[in-house]
Amino acid sequence: MKNEQVDRRRFLAQWAALSAVAPSSALAFAEAPRCALTGEDIEGPYYLANAPRRTTLIEPGMSGTPLELEATVRDTRCIGLARARVELWQCDARGRYDTAGSRLRATLETDARGRFTVRTIVPGRYLxxxxxxxxxxxxxIHGPRGVLTTQIYFDGDPYNANDPWYRRERAVSLVHGRDGFSARFDAVVRA
Ligand SMILES: [Fe+2]
Structure with missing residues (x-):
């Protein structure tokens, strides 16, 4: 019986000690994952508002190499942003933007975990x-604390080196898939 009392006192002492440090430990754990903000980039002259809502930008007869872009939108705690509005626009395989219509332009939303996937083509280059x-x-990317305007680049493009806006951290790798390429982009915005 005496030993049981000693054990109980020791247990209570240990519990009290643990409780005293738990709040700061829990806070440190909660704040531990930090995702670096994605950098801003120029909007450029070809942005048009109100692009159609869709996740497939490939249209019948469109030339180019298919690209499936899988992306995430997260906050700096690395938590996915649900239902964040995303606008995408790009040139075609020959480097031309559609400024009269909405070809290769889209508006979409992230899912409940901050993910989205679009089917498009690998963009060309323009002078x-x-x-x-x-x-x-x-x-x-329309986040709760503003809009991130940026650009996604591609590893290995020979024109990356001399482009004043290119940033390596925003370059994705093209991976051969069954139908063209796939790539993954992870964006982090203020939330
Ligand atoms: Fe552009």
Whole structure:
């Protein structure tokens, strides 16, 4: 019986000690994962508001290499942002933007875990002054604390090196798939 009392006192002492440190430990754990904010990029001259809601940008007769872009939108705690509005626009395989219609433009929403997938084509390149811009996809992500305007680039594009806006951390890798390429992009916005 005496030993049981000693054990109980020891248990209570240990519990009290644990409880005293638990709040700060829990806080540290909750704040531990930090996702770095995705950098801003220029909007460029080809943005048009009110692009149609869709996740497939490929249309009949469209030339180019199919690309399935899987993406996530998260906050700096690395938590996916549900139902965040995303706008995408890009040029076609020959480097042309559709400025009269909505070809290769889309508006969509992330799912409950902050994910979205679009079917499009690998964008071409276009002249910007005397040199080509590397292939890129423009996007606007509407988060709870503002809009992130940025661009997604592609690893290995020979025009990345001399492009003033290219950033390696926003370049995705093209992976061969059954039908064209797939790529993954992870964006982080203020929330
Ligand atoms: Fe562009």
């Amino acid at each position: 910007n002054g005397a040199t080509y811009r590397p292939a890129h996809i423009h996007c606007k």
